[in-house]
Amino acid sequence: MSELLRIQNLSKTFGRREVLRDFNLAIESGRVYGLLGRNGEGKTTLARILMGVIPADGGSVLYRSRPIAFGDSSYKREFGYVPEDPFFYEDMTVRGLLAFNARFYPKWDRKRAASDLERFTLDPKSRIRTLSRGMKLKLGLAVALAAAPEFLILDDPTSGLDVPTRQDFLRDVIRELAASGTTVLFATHLVHELERIVERLLVLRGGRLILDEDFDKVKAEHQASLEDIFVRLVAGA
Amino acid sequence: MFRALYFKEWREKAFLFFFELGILVLLLGQFVFREKTDIREWLVYAVLLLFFPFAALILGAAGFEAEYRQGAWAYLFSRPVRKPMIWLAKYSALLSMLAALWLVFLAAWLALPEFRGLVGDPRLLLGFRIEPGFPFWSLWQSVFLLTVAFSLSLLHEKQFNILFLSLLAGLGLTAAAWVALMSKAGWRLAWITPSKALPAFLISQTLMALAFAAASILTLVRSDFSQSRKQMLGFIRWLAPFLVLAVAGTGAWVRWTPVQGDRFLWFVTTTGGEPHYMTERGVFKYSAQASRIQWLTKATHLNIYRASASGGKIAFTAFDIKDRNDIVEELWVEDANGGRRRIIGRGPRENEWPQEAPPIADLLLSPDGTRLAILSANAYGKQRPRRRPPLWIVNTDGTGLENLPDDPALFEDLSDRYYFHLVAWAREGNAVLLSKRSLRRPWTFSLWLYDLGDRTARIVLDNAVIASWLSPVSPRGDRLAIKYQRPFDAPWGLALLDLKTMETTDIAAMTGEVGQALFQISWDPKGDRLAYVVRRALSGGQNVFVLAVYSLLDNRTVAEKMMTRSESSALLFQPSWASEGAKLLVLDREANGLKIFDEGLREIDQVAFPRWLDIPGGLYAVGDQVLIEDEKADSLWRVDLETRRWKKLY
Numbered sequence: 038m039s040e041l042l043r044i045q046n047l048s049k050t051f052g053r054r055e056v057l058r059d060f061n062l063a064i065e066s067g068r069v070y071g072l073l074g075r076n077g078e079g080k081t082t083l084a085r086i087l088m089g090v091i092p093a094d095g096g097s098v099l100y101r102s103r104p105i106a107f108g109d110s111s112y113k114r115e116f117g118y119v120p121e122d123p124f125f126y127e128d129m130t131v132r133g134l135l136a137f138n139a140r141f142y143p144k145w146d147r148k149r150a151a152s153d154l155e156r157f158t159l160d161p162k163s164r165i166r167t168l169s170r171g172m173k174l175k176l177g178l179a180v181a182l183a184a185a186p187e188f189l190i191l192d193d194p195t196s197g198l199d200v201p202t203r204q205d206f207l208r209d210v211i212r213e214l215a216a217s218g219t220t221v222l223f224a225t226h227l228v229h230e231l232e233r234i235v236e237r238l239l240v241l242r243g244g245r246l247i248l249d250e251d252f253d254k255v256k257a258e259h260q261a262s263l264e265d266i267f268v269r270l271v272a273g274a
Numbered sequence: 275m276f277r278a279l280y281f282k283e284w285r286e287k288a289f290l291f292f293f294e295l296g297i298l299v300l301l302l303g304q305f306v307f308r309e310k311t312d313i314r315e316w317l318v319y320a321v322l323l324l325f326f327p328f329a330a331l332i333l334g335a336a337g338f339e340a341e342y343r344q345g346a347w348a349y350l351f352s353r354p355v356r357k358p359m360i361w362l363a364k365y366s367a368l369l370s371m372l373a374a375l376w377l378v379f380l381a382a383w384l385a386l387p388e389f390r391g392l393v394g395d396p397r398l399l400l401g402f403r404i405e406p407g408f409p410f411w412s413l414w415q416s417v418f419l420l421t422v423a424f425s426l427s428l429l430h431e432k433q434f435n436i437l438f439l440s441l442l443a444g445l446g447l448t449a450a451a452w453v454a455l456m457s458k459a460g461w462r463l464a465w466i467t468p469s470k471a472l473p474a475f476l477i478s479q480t481l482m483a484l485a486f487a488a489a490s491i492l493t494l495v496r497s498d499f500s501q502s503r504k505q506m507l508g509f510i511r512w513l514a515p516f517l518v519l520a521v522a523g524t525g526a527w528v529r530w531t532p533v534q535g536d537r538f539l540w541f542v543t544t545t546g547g548e549p550h551y552m553t554e555r556g557v558f559k560y561s562a563q564a565s566r567i568q569w570l571t572k573a574t575h576l577n578i579y580r581a582s583a584s585g586g587k588i589a590f591t592a593f594d595i596k597d598r599n600d601i602v603e604e605l606w607v608e609d610a611n612g613g614r615r616r617i618i619g620r621g622p623r624e625n626e627w628p629q630e631a632p633p634i635a636d637l638l639l640s641p642d643g644t645r646l647a648i649l650s651a652n653a654y655g656k657q658r659p660r661r662r663p664p665l666w667i668v669n670t671d672g673t674g675l676e677n678l679p680d681d682p683a684l685f686e687d688l689s690d691r692y693y694f695h696l697v698a699w700a701r702e703g704n705a706v707l708l709s710k711r712s713l714r715r716p717w718t719f720s721l722w723l724y725d726l727g728d729r730t731a732r733i734v735l736d737n738a739v740i741a742s743w744l745s746p747v748s749p750r751g752d753r754l755a756i757k758y759q760r761p762f763d764a765p766w767g768l769a770l771l772d773l774k775t776m777e778t779t780d781i782a783a784m785t786g787e788v789g790q791a792l793f794q795i796s797w798d799p800k801g802d803r804l805a806y807v808v809r810r811a812l813s814g815g816q817n818v819f820v821l822a823v824y825s826l827l828d829n830r831t832v833a834e835k836m837m838t839r840s841e842s843s844a845l846l847f848q849p850s851w852a853s854e855g856a857k858l859l860v861l862d863r864e865a866n867g868l869k870i871f872d873e874g875l876r877e878i879d880q881v882a883f884p885r886w887l888d889i890p891g892g893l894y895a896v897g898d899q900v901l902i903e904d905e906k907a908d909s910l911w912r913v914d915l916e917t918r919r920w921k922k923l924y
Contacts, residue, residue, distance in 0.1 A: 051501060088352040091498045108495050113354035126346050128286065140278035141353050 040102070041066040041188060041220050042087075047096035048244075049082050056082045058244035060096065064222065066187070069215050071235030071252070072224040073267055078241045080224035081121050084192040087222075088118045114142055117186030121193045123173035127166035131159050131176060135183065142184040150183035157202075171198050178210070188220045195230055203230075228264045238263075240270050275355050276363050283367030286340050287333070291371045294329045298375055301325060302382045305389060318392045321379065322412040329375060330416035331441060333368045334423025347499055357495045365424055365487075372420055376413055383408060414476050419445075421483040425490035429506055478524040485516035539908040539924065541892045544745050545581035545588070545610055547799050549894040549901060551910065552579055553924070557590065559610070560912075560923070562896045567910070567923050570612050577603065580637045583751035586610055587643030587670055591634050603634060607646065607670045618646075618672035638696035639670070640703050641751035646670055647706045649696050664694065665706070665724060681731035684722060690714045697721065697740055698747050698754050700773040707754070707773070709739055718762060723776065734776055737762045738769075741795045741806075747773070748801035753826070755795045755804060768793045768806055770826070781824045782831065785811040792819070794847055798855040802826050805849040805858055807837070819844035821860060821875060835875040838864065852895035852915060859900060861893040868893070868900065870915070881913060884920055 040063055047060040056079040064070060074080050085091045087098065092107040099105070100112050125134055131154065139145045154161060157175035159168075168176065174194050181189060195203045211234045214221055223231065231238070231252075238255050240248035248255070248270055252263075259266045284291075298321070305317045341347035350360065383390050393409055422443050489512035497508040540552045550559045556572040557579060575593040582588070588610050594602045608615035636649035648666040663680040685692065691713035698707045704726055711719045721734045740746040741755035748754075754771040756778070767783040781804070784792065794807045804824045809817050816839065823833045837860070838844055847860045857878070858871045870879040881900075883890050892903030898915040901923070910924040 085348065085352075085500070090348045090351045091500050092496070108357060110354045110356045113352065116354075118352045120348060120352070122345065122348075125349055126282070126286070126340055128340070129282075133285075137278055137282060138353070140275055141355060 039066050040064070041100070043099040043102075044087075045097050045099070047083075047086065047098070048094050049079070049086060049091075050094055055244055057086075057093075060245060062239065062246060062249065064188075064220060066220050067215075067218045069211060069221045069223065069234055069236045070239055071231035071237070072222060072239045072241060073228060073231070074224075074226065074241035075271065076226055079244055080226075080241060081192055083241075084118065084120070084190045084222075084224060087190060088116060089113060114144075114184075115187040117181035117184050117189040119174070119177045119181050119189075119191050119194045121196075123170065123177045125165050125173065125176070127164070129165050130161065131163050131165065131168075132161035134165060134176065135161075135180065138180050138184065144185040146183050146185050149185070150179060153179035153182055171202065174198060175202065178206070182210075182214075186219060189214060189222070191221065191223045191225075193225045193227075195225065196227060228267045229262075232263045240267065242271055276359060279355070279360060279363030280367050283364050284371075287336055287367070287371065290333065290336055291374070294332070294371075294375060295378065298325060298329070298378055302378070302389075305382070306386070314388070315392055318389070322393070322409055326375070326379075326412055326416040327419050327445070330372055330420040331423045333371055334420040334425075335427050337364055337368060337424040337427035339427065351499070358491055361491050361494050365421075368420060368424060369417070372416060376416075380408070411476065414479060418479040418483045422486050425486035428490050428493055429502075429509055474524060474528045477527050478520070481520035481523045482517065485513060485520040488516050489513035537908045539892075539903055539910060541744065541894065541903065542579045543581045544894070545583070547749070548610075548896060550579070550581060550588070551924070552576055553908075557588075558924070560894075560896055560899075560901055562899070565899065568612060570608065570610070571606070571615070573606070578634060578637050580639050581610060582639035582643035583641040583747055583749070584643055587639050589637050589639050589646055589670070591637065605634060605637075605646075605648075607672075616672065618668065618670070619675075635664070636694075636696045638699060638706065640699045641747075642703070644670055645699075645703065647696055647699070649694055649708075667726065678724070678726070679729055681724070681729065683733075684708075684710070684731045698773055699751075700776070701725075702774065707734070721756070721771075734771070735778065741768060741793050745797065746795070748797050748804075749799060750801040753801070755793075755797075757793055766793070768795070768808070770804070779829070782806065782808045782822065784809045792841070792844060794845075794849060796849045796851055796858075798851045800855060803832075803851075803855065805851065807844055807847050807849065809841070809844070817841065819847075821847065821849060821858075821871075823858070823873070823875065833873070833875040835871065835877075840864070846891065848891075848893045850893050850895040850900075852900060853898055857895075857915075859893060859895050861890060861902070863890065868902075868913075879915075881915070881918060887911060 042062075042064040044060060044062040044064075047057050048055070049057040056077075060079075060083070072080055072083070082091070086093045089105070089107060089109065097104055103112075105112055126137075129137065135150050135154075139147070139150075153159075157172075157179060159172060159176055159179065165173065165176070175198075178194065195206060198206060211221060211223070215234070215236075223235065225231065235252045238248060238250055238252045239246055255266060256263070259269070261269070301317055301321050305314055308314055308317065338347070341350055351357065383393060426439055426443065489509055492512045493505060493509040497505040499505060538552075538554055541549055542552045542557070543550050545559075548559045548562055550557060550570070551567075554574060556569055556574065557576065558567045558569045560566075561568045570588060571590065571592075573590070573592040577591040577593065579590040580588065586609065587607060589605070589607045591603055591605050594604050604617055605619040606615060606617050634648055634650060638647040640646070646668050648668065650662065650664045650666060663677055665678040665680075666676065667678060668675040693711045693713070695709045696706060697709050699705070700707050700723060706724045706726065708722045708724060708731075709719060710722055718737065719739050720736045721738050722731050723734050724731045735756070735758060737760060738756050738758035741757045746755045752773055754773055756769050756771050757766050758769060759766055765784045768781045770779045770781060772778070782793075792807060792809050796805045797803075798805070802825065804826070806822055806824065808820050808822060810820055812818055818836050819838050819841065821835045821837050822831050824830070825832045837847065843862070843864050846863050850859050851857070852859050852870075856873065858873070858875065860869045860871070862869050865880065866883050868881040868883075869877055870881070872878050883902075887902065887904050888906035889904060890902050891905040892901075892910075894901045900913050900915060902911050902913065903909070904911060909922060912921050912923050913919070
């Protein structure tokens with residue numbers, strides 16, 4: 038498998054709080070990565086830096102061996118992003134948001150967008166402000182999937198979903214993506230969610246990765262559930 | 275991508291746009307249905323000074339409102355679109371909304387002549403008269419305010435704060451630029467002329483708008499939107515140097531860019547055979563002895579400038595401007611060689627000085643340069659009995675200021691309004707000649723003599739005025755060239771008035787229609803001959819224009835030369851005596867050169883104009899040196915009749 042993304046010595050500070058410190062990570066294409074960390078450990082910050090929403094204070098990111106600068110936009114055509122807080126343009130309709138996004142992505146799949154709306158029971162005529170948090174998350178996912186991304190960043194997307202949708206999402210959507218060769222970075226603090234889908238486990242603490250291993254290997258080594266492994270890693274440090 | 279972003283903005287702000295459009299239509303509708311002129315005038319003020327600035331501010335402040343209110347900025351910035359394009363699409367959408375509002379205004383401006391008249395006419399903002407026509411100043415100001423508000427909308431989520439801050443920044447900077455540039459505040463800005471102020475104001479707004487736009491683009495591209503404090507500091511860090519550059523750019527533009535009407539070169543008088551020119555930098559004369567220009571005063575804001583017939587003294591008034599409310603008119607006298615300059619009056623603040631508005635309307639130096647006649651107001655009407663008499667006499671050393679009483683004979687009809695000008699000293703310094711014109715009967719004009727001994731005035735000639743505003747008095751100071759109509763609807767005649775005896779000698783009369791008064795007189799250096807141009811009617815209704823020389827020694831016209839049939843060419847001839855009276859020069863624009871005649875008006879030579887002389891005019895000869903103004907460039911050139919060498923003097 039080829040290297041898709043390499044993050045080197047990434048750092049980010051908010052005021053006096055250092056959220057990311059000499060953060061290093063290599064992501065190979067076609068794999069599902071699970072990024073675990075407690076609240077405020079920097080998962081969202083990392084996602085936002087990768088999506089060019091906020092600048093890093095230091096370090097570099099290479100996508101397919103090419104450096105990405107803050108302000109670059111072309112690489113984002115191959116990136117999908119479902120943010121933790123599903124804030125869209127509230128006055129738009131579901132169909133309007135899809136049409137708005139369709140102009141940005143060359144590989145936009147209209148059929149996929151339509152079928153995902155049906156699958157997630159989203160009415161195209163609904164105004165976004167009338168949707169619940171869970172529905173908004175589904176809409177965000179539909180947009181991200183329709184863009185047919187090479188690399189999908191899911192920033193804690195399941196926390197607002199009802200149980201059946203969450204099951205559906207984890208079981209079907211992520212598996213579909215993995216099967217199609219899409220690289221997924223799934224950031225969450227809900228540890229048990231990753232158990233069924235993750236191939237490689239990343240644990241973030243104090244602004245650095247304290248674990249970057251294949252999930253099977255970690256499980257074999259620790260002989261415990263992912264939740265226990267996570268608690269042990271975080272508490273033991 | 276641009277289209278998607280552009281139309282998203284339109285959809286998002288459609289309500290705001292239609293709300294503003296509704297208000298504009300309501301205001302314009304009020305204009306159509308209201309009949310009272312003052313209410314209509316206020317509606318125009320309301321649209322230009324209130325509606326458009328606030329409409330622009332509200333539109334601009336809404337720029338990034340959706341991203342803040344709905345928390346969508348992270349979502350938008352994660353899309354594959356460059357941030358400058360986001361900025362440009364948003365700004366273009368808002369600008370097109372503003373443009374649509376202005377198009378509605380333009381439609382009203384084109385369709386309603388009364389609206390057009392009021393828009394172009396009112397004196398707006400600090401009494402500065404806006405150029406008539408479409409109010410581009412207001413259009414530009416609204417674009418400026420939109421830009422400022424839009425740039426600031428990037429920084430804060432509170433709409434009201436943005437609006438308020440934009441209002442302070444936009445109108446504050448506007449007001450500062452306006453006050454600084456328009457009011458001529460302080461000596462440092464005194465060189466700004468009103469004709470330059472409006473373009474300077476627009477330039478300053480453009481540069482400031484660019485400063486705000488550049489700072490906001492850089493902030494958008496480089497700042498961290500999750501940290502508002504950092505973002506704000508980033509914006510300020512970018513804005514500060516851009517604003518400094520904007521102010522410096524405005525200053526440089528104002529300082530270095532000539533604006534029409536700002537630079538000028540006027541031939542104001544001659545004395546001792548040397549021409550004097552007034553410029554925006556002061557007054558200089560051409561010194562025959564030194565063969566170069568010599569600055570007589572570097573005073574700016576000059577008003578009236580006079581020289582004595584003997585060539586010994588000059589006198590002028592100049593405004594000393596501290597600010598709009600502290601403008602003092604000063605009266606200066608100095609030797610014509612530039613020495614012994616002294617101020618002899620500062621009005622109208624000083625009690626004993628003529629207190630009228632304008633304080634000094636006209637000046638006249640006595641032929642020997644020892645006394646000065648002053649007219650403190652040249653227009654007199656019903657209020658005359660309540661005001662001080664307008665005629666004053668003062669010695670050129672500043673002593674002996676005296677207000678001379680009016681002679682009631684000067685004002686036959688107290689309900690009329692009269693305009694006076696000082697024409698010449700007469701009777702060897704014992705009388706002053708005045709020209710008078712009635713407002714009620716503007717075609718009537720007369721010459722009056724005010725006797726300084728018995729303080730009485732009497733009419734000398736009816737329907738007569740001086741033949742030239744530059745140098746009507748002969749170099750000896752004893753004759754005045756006048757033009758007259760007898761009766762007032764007859765063709766013009768040219769005559770000489772003896773300033774000692776007040777007797778007149780007819781020289782020439784134009785024939786044909788009444789029309790233009792065309793006597794371009796020029797005294798020879800000794801005052802023995804007078805050259806002039808006169809129109810003669812030929813049979814068949816055609817005219818010919820003749821150059822002629824009248825000799826005071828022979829009491830007759832001694833030479834004539836038919837020059838042209840074109841009146842417009844004849845108006846430019848401006849004859850001037852050269853080589854101590856041995857040659858007469860005429861500027862001939864048709865031939866694009868100077869024509870040189872001998873005393874008998876035989877053409878003996880020509881000097882072609884060089885191609886760098888755009889619009890030749892203002893001809894004056896000093897010996898063998900000929901000075902010619904370039905009326906387009908406001909520059910002064912000299913050509914030597916012997917060597918034919920050209921040199922730029924100013």
